[in-house]
Amino acid sequence: MTGFLVNLLSPVFSSLGVSQADLTSYIEKLIGYVIAILALLVVMIVVMVVAHKAKKGFRHVIRWQAAIAFIAIVAVLVNVICYGPMYNNVSSVLNAKKVVLAQETTDQSRATIQKVAEEGMVLLKNDGILPLSSDTKKLNVFGWDSTNPLFGGTGSGSSDSSTAIGILQSLKDAGYETNESLTKMYTDYRADRPTIAMAQQDWTLPEPTKEYYTDSLMDEAKEYSDTAVVVIGRSGGEGADLPTDMKSVIDGSYAKKAEEVSVSPDNYGYVKGSYTNNGDYDDFDEGESYLELSNTEEDMLDTVCSQFDNVIVVVNANNAMELDWVDKYEQIGAVIFAPGTGATGFEALGEIINGSVNPSGKTVDTFVKDLTETPYYNNMGLNAYTNVEDLKEQIAANDPAYEGSMGFVNYAEGIYVGYKFYETAAEEGLIKYEDMVQYPFGYGLSYTTFDKQIENFKDNGDTVTFDVTVENTGSVAGKDVVEIYYTAPYTNGGIEKVAANLIAFEKTDSIEPGESQTKSFTINKEDMASYDSEGIKISGGGYILEAGEYTISLRSDSHTVLGEEKFTVDEDIDYSKDGRSSDKTVATNQFEDYARGDFEQLSREDGFANYDKACGVPEEDAYVMSDETRAAVEENVFGIYDGTKYNNDSDEMPEMGADNGLQLADLTGKDYDDADWDKLLDQLSFEDMTTLINVGGWQTAEIKSVGKIATSDCDGPAGLNNFITKAYGTAYPSEVLMAQTWNKELANEIGVSMGQEYVDADNYGWYGPAMNIHRTAFAGRNFEYYSEDSLLSGYMAANEMNGAATKGVYPYMKHFALNDQETNRCSFLLTFASEQTIREGYLKAFELATKGFEGKAMAVMSSFNWIGTVPSCANNELLNNVLRGEWGFVGMVETDYDGSYGYMITDHCIRNGNDLMLGFNSAESNKLTDESATAVLAMRQACKNILYTVANSGYYADGNPASGMTNMTKLFVMIDVILAVVLIVVDTIVIVRWRKKKKQAVNE
Incomplete structure (x- = not known):
């Protein structure tokens, strides 16, 4: 019966975003009710058939009574279902309030977004063409993307861009006319943008082929204007990484490759993708990636640059493309990098082009000339174990949501990510910098010039202080960025260190020509400590500030030094003993034993002598899971995992279901350790705790025993976005x-x-910001993440979170941690890295954001991937020892979407610091059946973290919101009353008519 209903209903519910696994679970919950309704239906039909034998006239009464009884009983069952097993699913939709944003709120958002673009678009190249002369009034705009630009990305970080201002509108708002013949040619070619969605990717780049640029069209364009703007766009989104080999995507051979390494086509990135080629025209040559120009784009550029001497290129992409081609065309005088702009960001494009805005953005990634030569290139994406077929079959047998693969990724480049590699490799002589790097990290041009000087440098013992004076030496007002880097002493063969580390930055105000502004800096020396995970100097791992000479450098980008100051540390300072001043507990190795992996890690030793081995294609045995790894993985697999072995007989069972008279509102503002929390938690029943923990799908559940209201959580980094409400x-x-x-x-x-x-939406849970690292340029979700640099990411996130917290919002910083690729993300993606790599590169942003958060309540979203052989969502070292212990985090941790996937097990999660499941209590792995004291205490702790966060949010800012009838109850009462009245009236009419006819029959 269940299978039949799943097959019958699956097409409908899948269109609504309900997975087959969830649908199966819902049907299993409701199967008893479904059978009861079907049985009632059969009874009603039988009664109606049998009624045929009754006296004429009375048979109609029997049939009506059967129908009315059936409807009444079904209505009762629907009420029982909706207020029983499906309550949290139904209530989350029906209790949702209609969201109407105040005009003032929307206006403020649109103004802020425009300001972000005015300061965020990066002028990568300018030979003097920009700003355009005031004599230029008309522009030819080439490139299909100009008619349908990218405002963001796709997936949970997407947003409604239906009212967004596009490129052509921006140019018109800036006072330019644009060639409508060109625009019409593009819109006629294709009006809609290919969709890069989670379920299916269309990587098509709908750029017209060269025959569309007819002589008449180009002659008209040259007559229209002598200036051309060329727009190149690249999309991306959640669920898939960008293709590294477009030729194989187009011809389908990549799917065959995936099949050969036992990767499910339903899981792996662009294996699910498609491409619509231009007839026999090859858009990409062998081995070309999505981040290179297509042949159609090259032809278009050839045509444009052969006809125009004044060409401006706009790169509308969220991923760092290969841009070495811009220097191959002498006609390209300017390049503007404009990632997803949101609702009003493109207004800045016209303002920059006409000079009313002076660009001040700086790159947040290193733009390299050849992405195949990056140190990560061979250690990302499609890596799957080849000897685990029996284990995969066992997982699939226990969990229908399992996606059929088991992958791994080795962070073989270690701490040498982005600019940190290129600066260090250049210093060591491994590379010639100019041959590899097109635009450095932190690079961006202006319409004016600045002079920057370090002044008043002072070594204060634990800190260094100094000022940086920025003088505008040009002819127009502008803003600039002060970038401060440090270089620590490196010993060959010692603790790994990079040649340049961003340590601080500040943005100036707008400075008038001839004027200056001074920025002051205080830098803690402990923030320049390295993490020794290999025990070179610290057994068991820890932070250490090694003796030697340190350099503080002022740079215009990661590569260009403007000034330096030095200080000396006389002897090693070991922070593994007393910790750094910002740590709550001492940082020691937490992950090294199970996350380091058996791979060669890139080392600076002897000038990166092991580069080829570390960064080359993994050896064949890398794809064979070792017995040790398999044993560790199996402990965390649904169907094998056994939480009872962690139970402690000395734990005491807490009280449940007490009547202490407390409401959650009574705890608002109270300290986390206040004694009243235990009294409130005593009021929770086992079922209350199960519901609160398991029902976290864009919400937290209503718990009447403590007066907790149901709340709503929304995606995402790009703004308010809740597909449920x-x-x-x-x-x-x-x-x-x-x-x-x-x-x-x-x-x-x-x-x-x-x-x-x-606030306007009465929604205070925000699934953002996201702060994973741009480890690779191909990560599909880079648009949701800030940068390749963790310090820049951490400071930007902390400030964004603090702003939201002033409105009572609790941000879920995500995805914690090492969720730096989409490929195989839900398929046991074992992410291997050294502890130094993890801490210095991938946890640092989260650490800075946590320690810099000034609000009362916050949250964290854990990640799909595993750290070594332990899932992130059930990683005690990550969620308790580091996040809560070392960093002092107070709040709740939620999973990413709880699709189960064979390893997202509620019992496992709550025992290890993950409190809330982002789902609907629908998976078999959600069941909490262990009623031991240890298990109940874990449930209780998880509930405390959820309740504390909600109680200190905007939901409870104005007292107790738990009173009053909900929208759902009002709706059901209204419908039930109307239905009851209708049934009573119908029944009355039937009986009255029958009696009337009976009386007539008697009288006759």
Whole structure:
């Protein structure tokens, strides 16, 4: 019966975003009710058939009574279902309030977004063509993307861009006319944008082929204007990484490759993708990636540059493309990098082109000339174990949501990510910098020039202090970024260290020509400590500030040094003993034993002598899971996992179901350790705790025993976005564009503006910001993440979170941690890295954001991937020892979407610091059946973290919101009353008519 119903209903519910696994679970919950309704239906039909034998006239009464009884009983069962097993699913939709944003709120958001773009778009190249002369009034705009640009990305970080201002509108608003013949040619060619969605990717680049650029069209264009703007766009989104080999995507051979390494086509990135080629025209040559120009784009550029001497290129992409081609065309005088702009960001494009805005954005990634030569290239994406077929079959037998693969990724480049590799490799002589790097990290041009000087440098013992004076030496006002880097002493063969580390940054105000502004800096020396995970100097791992000479450098980008100061540390300072001043507990190795992996890690030793081995294609045995790894993985697999072995007989069972008279509102504002929390928690029943923990799908559940209201949580980094409640706000720009402002104060303003939209929507849970690292340029979700640099990411996130917190919003910073690729993300993606790599590169942003958070309540979203052989969502070292222990985090941790996937086990999660499941209590792995004291204490702790966060949010800012009848109850009462009245009236009419006819029959 269940299978039949799943097959019958699956097409309908899948269109609504309900997975087959969830649908199966719902049907299993409701199968008893479904059988009861079907049985009642059969009884009603039988009664109606049998009624045929009754006397004429009375048979109609019997049939009506059967029908009315059936409807009444079904109505009762629907009420029981909706207020029983499906309550949290139904109530989350029916109790949702209609969201109407105040005009003032929307206006503020749109103004903030425009400001972000004005400070975030990066001028990568300018030979003097920009700003355009005031004599230029008309522009030829080439490139299909100009008619349908990217405002963000796709997936949970997407937003409603239906009212967004596009490129052509921006140019018109800036006073330019644009060639409508060109625009019509593009829109006629294709009106809609190919969709890069989670379920299916269409990687098609709908650029017209060269025959569309007819002589008559180009002659008309040259007559129209002598200036051309060329727009190149690249999309991306959640669920898939960008293709590294477009030829194989187009011809389908990549799917065959995936099949050969036992990767499910339903799981792996662009294996699910498609491409519509232009007839026999090959859009890509062998081995070309999605981040290179297509042949159609090259032909278009050839045509444009052969006809125009003044060409401006706009790169509308969230991922760092290969851009070495811009220097191959001498006609290209300017390049503007414009990632997803949100609702109003493109207004800045016209303003920059006409000079009313002076660009001040800086790159947040290193733009390299050849992505195949990056140190990560061979250690990302499609890596799957080949000897685990029996284990996969066992997992699939226990969990229908399992996606059929088991992959791994080795962070073989270690700490040498992005600019940190290129600066160090250049210093060591491994590379010639100019041959590899097109645009450095932190790079961006202006319409004016600046002189920057370090002044008043002082070594204060534990800190160094100094000022940087920025003088505008040009002819127009502008803003600039002060970038501070440090270089630590490196010993050959010692603790790994990079040649340049961003340590601080500040954005100036607008400085008039001839004027200056001074920024002051205080840098803690402990923040320049390295993490020794291999025990070179610290057994068991820890932070150490090694003796030697340290350099503080002022740079215009990661590569260009403007000034330096030095200080000396006389002897090693070991922070594994007393910890750094910002740590709550001492940092020691937490992950090294199970996350280090058996792979060669890139080392600076002897000038990166092991580069080829570490960064080359993995050896064949890398794809064979070892017995040790398998044994560790199996402990965390649904159907094998046994939480009872962690139970402690000495634990005492807490009280449940007490009547202490407390409401959650009574705890608002009280300390986490206040004694009243235990009294409140005593009121929770086992069922209460199960519900509160398991029902976290864009919500937290109502718990009547403690007066907790149901709440709503929304995606995502680009603004208010809840597909369940249909609450949508203003489309905010990609985090890449936000980070390119390098403006912490503006990040705070983003949080305030976005937070007000959450207030207007009466929604205070925000699934954002996201702060994973741009480890590779191909990661599909880079648009949701700030940068390749963790310090820049952390400071931007902290300020954005603090802004939102002023509105009572609790941000879920995500995805914690090492969720730096989409490929195989839900398929046991074992992520291997050294502890130094994890801490210095991938946890640092989260650490800075946590320690810099100034609000009362916050949250964290854990990640799909595993750290070594332990799932992130059930990683005690990550969630308790580091997050809560070392960093002092107080709040709740929620999973990413709880699709189960063979390893997202509620019991496992709550025993290890993950409190809330982002789902609907629908998976078999959600069941909490262990009623031991240890298990109940874990449930109780998880509930405390959830309740504490909600109690200190905007939901409880004005007292107790738990009183009053909900929208759902009002709706059901109204429908039930109307239905009851209708049934009574119908029944009365039937009986009255029958009696009347009976009386007539007697009289006759």
